[in-house]
Amino acid sequence: SIERPPGDTAGCTFCHTSSEERCSTCHQRHQFDPRVARRAEQCKTCHWGKDHRDWEAYDIGLHGVVYQVNKWKPEQFDFSKKLSDADYVGPTCQYCHMRGGHHNVQRFGTVYTSMGMSMADRGAPIWNEKRDRWVSVCDDCHSPRFAREQLQALDEAVKDAGLKYRETFKVAEDLLLDGVLDPMPKDLCPDWSGQHLWSLKIGAYHDGEAYGGKTGESGEFRMSNCTDVERLCFESVGYFQTYIYKGMAHGSWNDATYSDGSFGMDRWLVNVKQNASRARRLATLEKKAGITLQPEEFWKTGEWLDELTGPYIVKNH
Secondary structure, eight states, X not given: OTTSOGGGGHHHHIIIIIITTOHHHHHTTTTOOHHHHTSGGGGTTTSOSTTOOHHHHHHTSHHHHHHHHHTTOTTTOOTTSOGGGOOOSSOOHHHHHTGGGOOOGGGGOOOSSGGGTSOOOTTSGGGHHHHHHHHHHHTTTSOHHHHHHHHHHHHXXXXXXHHHHHHHHHHHHHHHHTTOOSSOGGGSOOOTTSOOOOXXXXXXXXXXXXXXXXXXXXXXXXXXXXXXXXXXXXXXXXXXXXXXXXXXXXXXXXXXXXXXSHHHHHHHHHHHHHHHHHHHHHHHHHHHHTOOOOOOGGGTOSTTGGGSHHXXXXXXX
16 A cells, blocks of 8 residues: 555555554543553554454454443443553453553553564564563463463464465466566556566565566555455455454454454355356467467556555556
8 A cells, every 4th residue: 555645545544554562542632541542442443344354253252242232331330440440241352452441552462473474483482581571460350271272273273264365376477477467567657666566476476587576576455556466365364364364362252253353264265266267267368379479558547546655666667
């Protein structure tokens, strides 16, 4: 989204610029009442949506339901108490993520690795301190064994999701390397850096010019002006895999499975395979018929694409 016009990304900039890191984000500028800031709803202005589905996962998960049906009962949720003295019947966002009133939310963040999207072993020793910290929160109400089992279940769900994503990615990568991706990176409007790099080569992972750039150059995830296969790959990991991660972390089995979690990843993997099969059959037929593919001009031009950062950089710099 970094390359898009401001009007396209109002939802991004509202939280990531005007609201981030300010007291009034949670305490409300015209009220500044700690009793308000302790309610779970205070977090959902920013922490919801397709690629960071925290509020939805909490709200329809076990803990969120306990909160919603009891939040108006002072004997169950006494918001006049400081968080360090809270004895709620169920956890709020603040109770877990701002343990005892601690304002460094990252200290109790579940984000080990890019919201669950990175291919990393979350059970590795490097995370032991964070996992022990989480068990210490959960065992306010549950046994330590139960908490560790839930963390292990989360790990297994994310590993399963990683298997699906790697397969989805490989199908798309093979299409690119075989030259049957339509359009290829060189045939697209330039990305936000003014380059023509393949959108799924993220970070310094380029290992050849076949991906549209030099070794070490990085692409950026695209949701638009790219092939359907690339968009499906992005949505598979950027949306559905994060649903799985957030759902498992917040006790929302519906998010992890049905609401485009693991079932969504299954569906998008099938779609990518179907797209790949169709593209290869067409390429075979075109070769036999002596047809040379000419990418459509609308991938490169148009009033909307002219508003992106990439064309501006190419034109002016």
